[in-house]
Amino acid sequence: MTEPSHGRNHHDDSPVIVATGLERVFEIGQNQVRALRGVDLTVRRGEMLAIMGASGSGKSTLMNILGCLDPPTSGTYRLDGIRVDELDKDELADVRNRKLGFVFQKFNLLARTSALENVELPLLYDRSGREMEPRRLATAALERVGLGDRLDHQPNELSGGEQQRVAIARALVTEPSLLLADEPTGNLDSRTTIEVCTLLQELNELGLTIVLVTHEPEVAQYAERIVELRDGRIIWDQPVADRRSAASDLGQLRTKDEGRAA
Amino acid sequence: MKSTRLVAVALRSILRNKMRTLLTMLGVVIGVGAVIVMVAIGEGAQSQIHAQIDNLGTNMIVVTPGSSSQGGVNQGAGSLNRLTVEDAEALKSESFLLSAVSPSIVAPTQIVGGQGNWRSAVFGVATDYQLIRDWPVSSGRYFDEGEVRSMRKVAVIGKTVAEALFPGEDPVGQQVRLRNVPFEVIGVLAEKGQTAEGSDQDDVVLAPYTTVKNRLSGRSFIAQILASTASPEGVAAAQVEIGSILRERHGLADWEDDDFTVRNQTDLAATAEETTEVMTLLLAAIASISLVVGGIGIMNIMLVSVSERTREIGLRLALGARSSDVLRQFLVESTVLSVLGGLIGVGLGIAGAEILGRLTGWATLISPQTVLVSLGFAASVGIFFGLWPSRRAAALDPIEALRYE
Numbered sequence A: 001m002t003e004p005s006h007g008r009n010h011h012d013d014s015p016v017i018v019a020t021g022l023e024r025v026f027e028i029g030q031n032q033v034r035a036l037r038g039v040d041l042t043v044r045r046g047e048m049l050a051i052m053g054a055s056g057s058g059k060s061t062l063m064n065i066l067g068c069l070d071p072p073t074s075g076t077y078r079l080d081g082i083r084v085d086e087l088d089k090d091e092l093a094d095v096r097n098r099k100l101g102f103v104f105q106k107f108n109l110l111a112r113t114s115a116l117e118n119v120e121l122p123l124l125y126d127r128s129g130r131e132m133e134p135r136r137l138a139t140a141a142l143e144r145v146g147l148g149d150r151l152d153h154q155p156n157e158l159s160g161g162e163q164q165r166v167a168i169a170r171a172l173v174t175e176p177s178l179l180l181a182d183e184p185t186g187n188l189d190s191r192t193t194i195e196v197c198t199l200l201q202e203l204n205e206l207g208l209t210i211v212l213v214t215h216e217p218e219v220a221q222y223a224e225r226i227v228e229l230r231d232g233r234i235i236w237d238q239p240v241a242d243r244r245s246a247a248s249d250l251g252q253l254r255t256k257d258e259g260r261a262a
Numbered sequence B: 001m002k003s004t005r006l007v008a009v010a011l012r013s014i015l016r017n018k019m020r021t022l023l024t025m026l027g028v029v030i031g032v033g034a035v036i037v038m039v040a041i042g043e044g045a046q047s048q049i050h051a052q053i054d055n056l057g058t059n060m061i062v063v064t065p066g067s068s069s070q071g072g073v074n075q076g077a078g079s080l081n082r083l084t085v086e087d088a089e090a091l092k093s094e095s096f097l098l099s100a101v102s103p104s105i106v107a108p109t110q111i112v113g114g115q116g117n118w119r120s121a122v123f124g125v126a127t128d129y130q131l132i133r134d135w136p137v138s139s140g141r142y143f144d145e146g147e148v149r150s151m152r153k154v155a156v157i158g159k160t161v162a163e164a165l166f167p168g169e170d171p172v173g174q175q176v177r178l179r180n181v182p183f184e185v186i187g188v189l190a191e192k193g194q195t196a197e198g199s200d201q202d203d204v205v206l207a208p209y210t211t212v213k214n215r216l217s218g219r220s221f222i223a224q225i226l227a228s229t230a231s232p233e234g235v236a237a238a239q240v241e242i243g244s245i246l247r248e249r250h251g252l253a254d255w256e257d258d259d260f261t262v263r264n265q266t267d268l269a270a271t272a273e274e275t276t277e278v279m280t281l282l283l284a285a286i287a288s289i290s291l292v293v294g295g296i297g298i299m300n301i302m303l304v305s306v307s308e309r310t311r312e313i314g315l316r317l318a319l320g321a322r323s324s325d326v327l328r329q330f331l332v333e334s335t336v337l338s339v340l341g342g343l344i345g346v347g348l349g350i351a352g353a354e355i356l357g358r359l360t361g362w363a364t365l366i367s368p369q370t371v372l373v374s375l376g377f378a379a380s381v382g383i384f385f386g387l388w389p390s391r392r393a394a395a396l397d398p399i400e401a402l403r404y405e
Ligand SMILES: Nc1ncnc2c1ncn2[C@@H]1O[C@H](COP(=O)(O)OP(=O)(O)O)[C@@H](O)[C@H]1O
Pocket: A026, A027, A028, A033, A034, A035, A053, A054, A055, A056, A057, A058, A059, A060, A061, A062
């Protein structure tokens, strides 16, 4: 595993996310849907946060705002010290490229495109002008998620878990300040879920800040802290008392399998 | 995004679906191919007419009956045909500037002799015809002044006629019958080949105009008078001189238009060029329509492609693409598609023109300009018809695009 580079040594102690009074109102004809009704959220650098809540409680809406894909109707949002709610469309695109990594429930890999090229994709839109070698960076990211031997495989030649790991490599390749994952294990079986969670925990231990949405309590137990939404408000915000290690859960699963096989 | 990378991305997504790419390009391939073939035919005809006119003889002037400028419309030679053998004889005797003059009376005639029958045009001309057309004999001789004056029944035949009637023989000294009148063949013309229109110049019989007028045609009105000057510099002055001699002979008042037309080689070239240019343009325009239709094909497929790739677009936007990046990606894709199609079309067009030329014997000519202009046109078609789909792609909202099924 390569050196962690996510901690971003400059302003080390400043929070990655500082959001206050976030509201989001959708206008549908005459009706208004108030998806978020005043959310305050601070996420420390290096934290792993799980957002839970019933369907329709506003999880995805919050993630879209945190992901700079959708502006809040009111409230302020600072990402890595930047007032994101004041930026225009193109500046938001640049922030997404430089500071954020996305992992989706449905992987969203380009079909008929190798893992390597999929992971290179965000580097195409890098505007910082810094010197970089997309091929080398993408290879390193794929090695980090344990797919160093699958560089040239296309999505249809990979299992669901492997596809999600390619997607995680794609999110990592730009060395983001924040990884956002909306139900990353929603399409995976329980074993693969634990595998992906192991990877996320490893990355988090190396300093990566992660916010993930899940409705599976077992997955939320791998986070450091759980926030629960109901009707667009935070009703619960607590550290996880006995945080589980996905790696040891996976180890137990393996010994159980071996026992059954024997 | 850097432009090289942009083209690389476009090429990559084009190559991802090769069959569709081929079908998308097909319209442009056919369009550009058609333009190339059509223009090749047009320009081929044009260059052949040039060669033809150079081949007509040096310093030649042609007088035809009828005005060239009556209300802007040519009234047609027949309606005002007042050009006579006597006009030609007057030009010969009165002009100071012309070095050679010959009337030309045409009589389509059945020729019998040697091995059989042949239908050809008999031209009644003067001895000067040889000089004006710069057309020597390959064997035998032309008729002389004395033979013209005495209406001798002698003929000089073209190579095609010679081969049809006297295969493997020397026709000189043999007899042919033109409308049952026996003529003696005294010479065979040197080979001239085809005209631009594809008619065989060697399919011809020349006889003294006096003989043709009296024995074959019976009319004294003639199709044209051919003349030439000693040097190219004298042509313009000679044309003026011809005008004044003929006006006086035809008794035209000052306010009346000429009832004849005097043209030199340059005029002939210009007229022919105008005709073929119009033809070339017309052909190119028709072919361009198929190119535009090809562009509409690209637009259709691009629209389908944009909605099929909605999630991909959403993903790119989420990963940091600006909408201008998406716009450019799709624009470059449609342009690359059309230019690629154009290149294939150029290849097929060149091959098609070559094959068509071989099959039909038409001259074809492909100039670098034709290739560049049609490629440029194909690229503009790609940009123009790619614009709408690309703008639709760029206007997508990332969240909705990502949620799209
Ligand atoms: N684009 C939208 N237009 C209108 N209403 C929306 C839109 N997105 C979400 N909503 C509404 O906002 C509420 C929260 O939705 P969402 O954030 O997707 O919930 P969750 O992800 O927790 O299931 C729901 O009532 C949903 O119908």
